[in-house]
Amino acid sequence: MISFRQDGETNCVSTSWNLQQAVLWISMSIEWVQTLRLHVQLIDGSTKSYFKKGALGDRGREMMRGTFESEQTLYSFAPNNVPKPLAWGTYKNEPDNHFYMCDFYDITDDLPEVGKFCATVAKIHKDSMGKSPNNQYGFQVSTHLAYVANDNSWSDSWEAWYAKALERMLDEEVKSHGPDEELSLLTTAMFEKVIPRLLRPLETGGHQIQPCLIHSDLWPGNVKPDAVTHEPIILDSCAFWGHNEADLGSWRAPRYRLGHSYMTEYHQHIPISAPVEDWDDRNALYAMRYDLLVSALFPKEPQFRRLAMDEMKRLVDKYPGGYEAM
Numbered sequence: 001m002i003s004f005r006q007d008g009e010t011n012c013v014s015t016s017w018n019l020q021q022a023v024l025w026i027s028m029s030i031e032w033v034q035t036l037r038l039h040v041q042l043i044d045g046s047t048k049s050y051f052k053k054g055a056l057g058d059r060g061r062e063m064m065r066g067t068f069e070s071e072q073t074l075y076s077f078a079p080n081n082v083p084k085p086l087a088w089g090t091y092k093n094e095p096d097n098h099f100y101m102c103d104f105y106d107i108t109d110d111l112p113e114v115g116k117f118c119a120t121v122a123k124i125h126k127d128s129m130g131k132s133p134n135n136q137y138g139f140q141v142s143t144h145l146a147y148v149a150n151d152n153s154w155s156d157s158w159e160a161w162y163a164k165a166l167e168r169m170l171d172e173e174v175k176s177h178g179p180d181e182e183l184s185l186l187t188t189a190m191f192e193k194v195i196p197r198l199l200r201p202l203e204t205g206g207h208q209i210q211p212c213l214i215h216s217d218l219w220p221g222n223v224k225p226d227a228v229t230h231e232p233i234i235l236d237s238c239a240f241w242g243h244n245e246a247d248l249g250s251w252r253a254p255r256y257r258l259g260h261s262y263m264t265e266y267h268q269h270i271p272i273s274a275p276v277e278d279w280d281d282r283n284a285l286y287a288m289r290y291d292l293l294v295s296a297l298f299p300k301e302p303q304f305r306r307l308a309m310d311e312m313k314r315l316v317d318k319y320p321g322g323y324e325a326m
Contacts, residue, residue: 056098198278
């Protein structure tokens with residue numbers, strides 16, 4: 001018998017599965033999470049596979065809760081492309097050990113086909129646009145990029161929300177690599193000049209955007225073709241309600257092998273937001289959050305900090321007068 005807790009919005013219910021046989025394969029173990037494939041024979045003799053990941057401690061509990069809430073919301077808009085979330089909870093006999101479970105998919109290690117993948121992402125964005133609670137930016141619980149917790153507090157302003165998200169990632173990066181005077185100066189200029197210049201025009205001067213559901217971690221490790229149908233399967237979201245173009249930030253980095261062709265295809269479905277001329281620099285600003293994340297995850301690899309700082313310097317030099325100079 002496998003027992004777990006399945007959480008709803010405010011209360012918990014106890015759920016149990018009676019299984020005749022269960023076989024576990026450890027598929028990956030990294031510093032902050034362990035994943036398993038659970039292959040079970042059900043009472044009626046049929047078999048089914050499930051995916052489970054787990055983590056320890058208070059942070060692990062919040063990670064599993066955030067994963068469930070995030071995947072459940074994403075699944076509601078793309079049930080054919082997101083593994084169905086089943087439960088999250090804590091082991092009865094191991095109160096410091098927490099897990100998340102969903103349906104298991106056999107996937108290949110290829111990049112998703114550009115047309116199908118971009119159509120799927122765009123459909124999630126279009127179908128969810130304008131449906132966030134109170135038309136605000138944020139999410140109902142904290143979610144995690146790797147082990148980094150995001151402050152998803154609700155905001156009426158996209159500029160304010162994204163500034164807070166970038167500040168959170170910068171704080172984590174400095175914890176990992178230590179303080180740097182040049183980075184500190186660039187950070188001040190980014191928040192005082194660059195972010196207002198690139199994001200405030202989206203919601204002023206007659207322009208308007210609407211929050212839509214953002215996966216927020218669309219790198220090749222989380223987007224794979226189904227081994228049988230070849231349809232794109234989208235995994236391990238870190239969802240929030242935000243500007244649709246923010247989901248394309250991770251596509252910019254050459255290391256992820258997504259790029260211009262994917263962005264061009266995506267914009268066949270959803271046009272570039274106005275002001276169109278700011279698109280490439282907005283994309284660079286959104287990509288910066290992922291460069292800082294990777295830098296935080298690899299404290300012995302200085303090239304990722306340098307990459308982020310070079311892009312910060314380019315933007316600071318380009319927009320010294322900020323929003324007021326438009």
